[in-house]
Amino acid sequence: MTGKPVVLLRPAPQRRDRIFTPDTLRRLHDLFDVVDLEDDPSPGAVDRALPDAFAIVGQPDLPAERLRGAERLKAIVNVEGNFFPNVDYATAFAQGVRVLGCGTAYSQAVAEYALGLALDLARGITRGDRAVRAGTEEYTAAGNLDAVLLRRARVGMVGFGNLGRALRPLLAPFETAVRVYDPWLPAAVLQDAGVVPSSLEDTLSDSDFVFVLATATAENAHFLDGSALDLLRPGARLVLVSRANVVDYAALHERLAQGRFLAAIDVWPEEPIPAEDPFRTLETAVLSAHRAGGIPQAFTSIGDMVCDDLELMSRGLPPVRLQVAAPELVTRYRNKPVG
Known part of the structure; x- marks a missing residue:
């Protein structure tokens, strides 16, 4: 010694x-x-x-x-x-x-990646890339029929821990109104962070973009189930970068297959994602292999x-x-x- x-x-x-x-x-x-x-x-x-x-x-x-x-x-x-x-x-x-x-070491990387996924969902960036490579691209207005702006959009966050705190300033230039559902934080803490405390129901139903940033606990497995996902607005954009265990993936797939909303998914119930996983064929989802934080x-x-x-x-x-x-x-x- x-x-x-x-x-x-x-x-x-x-x-x-x-x-x-x-x-x-x-x-x-x-x-x-x-x-x-x-x-x-x-x-x-x-x-x-x-x-x-x-x-x-x-x-x-x-x-x-x-x-x-x-x-x-x-x-x-x-x-x-x-x-x-x-x-x-x-x-x-x-x-x-x-x-x-x-955990805080990953926050900035995940927040930047989440913002990138939201912009992709807003403008169909990777979907357009696939179309060009396949020779099926559409130009100008024809390729933007479902495009939206993130600027001044209504944004919801489910969870406001390390990830939410890192993402909030990245959204500031877009002049977004941000509401947050986080049962572990008093309303005053959220208000001091410049966000609107909200119920889960209002966060999901009143947002154009929803970022799922909640950690997995003993109490919240699959709390974003079919009933919760049905609260999302038609055409909403869902960004999932925290923990797979908080979402019912069968219910999520069903709604994405119906074209109810769009989603970007970085975390999965089983990793690596099985080769036959039905999510792989969805055009309504941006798929990522748990890459958000690990840089x-x-x-x-x-x-x-x-x-x-x-x-x-x-x-x-x-x-x-x-x-x-x-x-x-x-x-x-x-x-x-x-x-």
């Missing part, structure tokens, strides 16, 4: 060299005694390192008995983006361990955030860049790991 705080590094399903640049990884080693277990998946390796660990970067299985043997542990840093149910969070919090997440700049920002906050904590200061998990919420998430 070097006398420096010990950091146990097992970032799976994330990869070390994806989230740490060479310079950032060097910084981590300069600051801490790094026990790198990326290539050692054995439980015994974690058990041997835990008693001395100041922080865990990654989210290996941490039941209560394991955590009780980690008396020096101050932080569990999830670097994948989702809090998994393989940690006894109650024990961690009782021992004064901070549970930290990197190199987002990944490497995670490593920077980890180094910054662990250095602060080693000096007895609180973390400021990573997201601190709330004990009341962390066990309610039902997000699946991203491949």
Whole structure:
């Protein structure tokens, strides 16, 4: 041991060299005694390192008995983006361990991608590209029969967490009126953010563009079911970039096949999307393979955030860049790991 705080590094399903640049990884080693277990998946390796660990970067299985043997542990840093149910969070919090997440690293990338998808739905950009390649393009007015402007459109957001907060300023130049449904936030918080607090029903029925930005929890599986989707205005544009579990995909496909509205979809109940999935043949949907957040700049920002906050904590200061998990919420998430 070097006398420096010990950091146990097992970032799976994330990869070390994806989230740490060479310079950032060097910084981590300069600051801490790094026990790198990326290539050692054995439980015994974690058990041997835990008693001395100041922080865990990654989210290996941490039941209560394991955590009780980690008396020096101050932080569990999830670097994948989702809090998994393989940690006894109650024990961690009782021992004064901070549970930290990197979800904010992806927010800007997802927000920009969501805006791009909305513009595609408004103007049929990728659909027009396919038509040109197939030799079936239509010019000028004939190719714009269902085109609309995002400017001054009525926009709804379902959820106003990291993604909603990152998307809101990107919409400002379009002079959109934005209403938000988020049962976890008081109306005053939404009003301070310049959006209109709204019910789910009004958010869906009174919006031309609807961004689904809600996380998956134990309570909201498939809450955007057929009845909810039927509230969307004819010709509305639905952008789904958060979690597949919040939507009934069978009901969504049925309505898209009927041409009720258009949708852009980046997340799927099963990934990779099965070859025979009926969504693949829809012309009323823009399809994306879970690409919104996972760009190199987002990944490497995670490593920077980890180094910054662990250095602060080693000096007895609180973390400021990573997201601190709330004990009341962390066990309610039902997000699946991203491949």
